Amino acid sequence: MGTHHGCQRHALGRTLLSMDYDVIIVGASIAGCTAATEYGRAGLRVALLERHRSPQAHKTLCGHFILGGTHEVLRRLGFWQPMLDRGAAVTTGLGVWTDAGWIVPAPGHGVPPAISLRRSKLDPLLREIAAGTPGVDLLMGHRVTGLVESGVVTDAGRTLRARLVVGADGHHSAVARLAGVPEDVAPNERFLFWAYYEGAEMTGPGDGQVWQLDPDIAVCVQVDDGLTLVGVFPAKERLAEFADDRLAAFDRFVARLPGGPSLSGARRVSNLVGTTDYPCVRRDPVPRPWLALIGDAATASDPVPAVGCGWAFRSAEWLTDATAGPLRDGGDLGRALRRYRRAHQFIDKYDDIGRQDALATPPNALQRAIRAAAVSDPWIARRLAAFGMRAEAPSVLLNPKVVARALLTRRAARPA
Ligand SMILES: Cc1cc2nc3c(=O)[nH]c(=O)nc-3n(C[C@H](O)[C@H](O)[C@H](O)COP(=O)(O)OP(=O)(O)OC[C@H]3O[C@@H](n4cnc5c(N)ncnc54)[C@H](O)[C@@H]3O)c2cc1C
Structure with a gap:
């Protein structure tokens, strides 16, 4: 055959x-x-x-970041090693920026790694x-x-x-x-663009970062060949900013990321890839x-x-x-x-x-409480990571125990 x-x-x-x-x-x-x-x-x-x-x-229209929930499947299929042999990058823990602080992946958190190999x-x-x-x-x-x-x-x-x-x-x-x-x-109220860099330096925690900027989102992750993918996912209300000079708008967005990648010594090795409606x-x-x-x-x-x-x-x-x-x-x-x-x-x-x-509406009180609690509580942070990596069913995060603990953590963190 x-x-x-x-x-x-x-x-x-x-x-x-x-x-x-x-x-x-x-x-x-x-x-x-x-x-x-x-x-x-x-x-x-x-x-x-x-x-x-x-x-x-x-x-070509794919960011090819394959979440940790697929790790076991790729190993079982016998695809994981050949992907590594072709230069795939492995991400063991993403730092997540929130307005309450960074959620830092704890070493040995037990959430399976993600992998990235360009299509x-x-x-x-x-x-x-x-x-x-x-x-x-x-x-x-x-x-x-x-x-x-x-x-x-x-x-x-x-x-x-x-x-x-x-x-x-x-x-x-x-x-x-x-x-x-x-x-x-169903509608998607965000658009997205990314580019690949040689020599980009991550300055945030983890071996990749996500920014929850509400409603905008951004990412920085390693890909094969030692390249770094930097991506922005703004809400569509910002489309006009990207209309005239897309690259300049992208650069401005990335430069303002708190703890964002340092691109001063880096070289962009691709055009912007992305779409305004998906x-x-x-x-x-x-x-x-x-x-x-x-x-x-x-x-x-x-x-x-x-x-x-x-x-x-x-x-x-x-x-x-x-x-x-x-x-x-x-x-x-x-x-x-x-x-x-x-x-x-x-x-x-x-x-x-x-x-x-995908509606890009502000997070509700519960989402905010879970995120804020994950900044200081490794137990919630691990569940949030397992959810984000689609490593377990949504109930790993969306359950009464997590909600109660998040609300208690928030109350304890409030100034008297
Ligand atoms: C902007 C963007 C970014 C993304 N980033 C990520 C990411 O970072 N991580 C992630 O996990 N996913 C990402 N995705 C999603 C991911 O690209 C898709 O989910 C994935 O490609 C689906 O794989 P598939 O095999 O189902 O379909 P496809 O990869 O689309 O493959 C379909 C195949 O069918 C063939 N085909 C189509 N019509 C016919 C026909 N009539 N006869 C014969 N062959 C045909 C096509 O040529 C193609 O080879 C992204 C998607 C978009 C749009």
């Missing part, structure tokens, strides 16, 4: 396209490659279709792993333009059939559109008895909390865990897909919270 692109692919592609598969996956990026690799390892025959011709193709390296790596997995046919240059029951039609007019079709084709999912799947769209989109992850959606095709969340890549890896793992056995052994696929949908509720719950945060 392997990667087939350009002219070499066509001869092989013709033969493959006349065959049936156990699973057809549309989109060979994070979610699609992960699912294909796992299905292949489970002994299934997989067609992995990607519209781009080059195996080096990658998503120009990550996407080709995942394709390489998928293409090298027995049973997986990575078919580059095959855009899906139609759907039939239990099958897809490509732009070359070929029909491929399988027991399960998986839409891993991102935010604007063609598969979901072709299947007539309803979209639940609504949140959600679709049923199991819209038909023969169709599942994973990654952004199911849930494209607000980019600000950097959840999307993690959701793509995790939803792909949940789907393959639930369905590989029944697909291989002729078991009950409907039941397996219901299991996948239940697992996906982990994402749905966080997405509900993310959609609230």
Whole structure:
């Protein structure tokens, strides 16, 4: 098996396209490659279709900071070490600036590390792993333009059939559109821009920082090749400031960050990357008895909390865990897909919270109390970090015990 692109692919592609598969996956990026690799390892025959011709193709609009909640999944999949081998940077604890002070990550806080590898390296790596997995046919240059029951039609007019079709084709999912799947769209009231620097010096606590400027947010994190990503996520009411000279507005924003990175000896090695509008989109992850959606095709969340890549890896793992056995052994696929949908509720719950945060409204009294308490209370700080890294369900932070403790801490901290 392997990667087939350009002219070499066509001869092989013709033969493959006349065959049936156990699973057809549309989109060979994070979610699609992960699912294909796992299905292949489970002994299934997989067609992995990607519209781009080059195996080096990658998503450019992505900050690629993969939260600690994905660490275990990446290790289980065998992706963590190859990512490190390609130069990925690991972040063990983020310092969070709040108006009550810095929340400093305690050493050995037990929250799993985040990892960052630019998509120009990550996407080709995942394709390489998928293409090298027995049973997986990575078919580059095959855009899906139609759907039939239990099958897809490509732009070359070929029909491929399988027991399960998986839409891993991102935010604007063609598969979901072709299947007539309803979209639940919510507004995002922030915009975002970032740039990469060589020689940037972090001056805040932790090995990366987040600024909660209410309603604006900013980040500074390490990425591969020793580069630093500096990003700003202002509320849309500041869009006009960025209209004329975007870079000057960005520089002004970064220069005013309390304890922000020192860029005096640094060199910016990229243009600004970003977007002024990115609504949140959600679709049923199991819209038909023969169709599942994973990654952004199911849930494209607000980019600000950097959840999307993690959701793509995790939803792909949940789907393959639930369905590989029944697909291989002729078991009950409907039941397996219901299991996948239940697992996906982990994402749905966080997405509900993310959609609230994406409105860029000031934090409520409870949010302020939890943040302020986390400045002085390592127990709350750890829970806040586990929540931020999506390492545990939202109840790790949003529970009566944390709330009571935060309120007590706040009362104790008040001057008599
Ligand atoms: C501005 C921005 C910043 C972000 N920053 C972060 C971050 O820091 N951390 C984080 O975790 N997430 C981040 N995200 C989210 C992250 O980029 C996505 O969640 C992630 O890429 C989803 O992966 P995916 O595999 O589901 O989809 P995608 O990566 O979008 O891949 C979809 C694939 O399907 C292919 N495809 C599409 N249509 C077809 C078709 N018809 N036929 C065949 N192939 C097709 C595409 O070419 C592509 O390869 C950010 C998103 C944005 C917009």
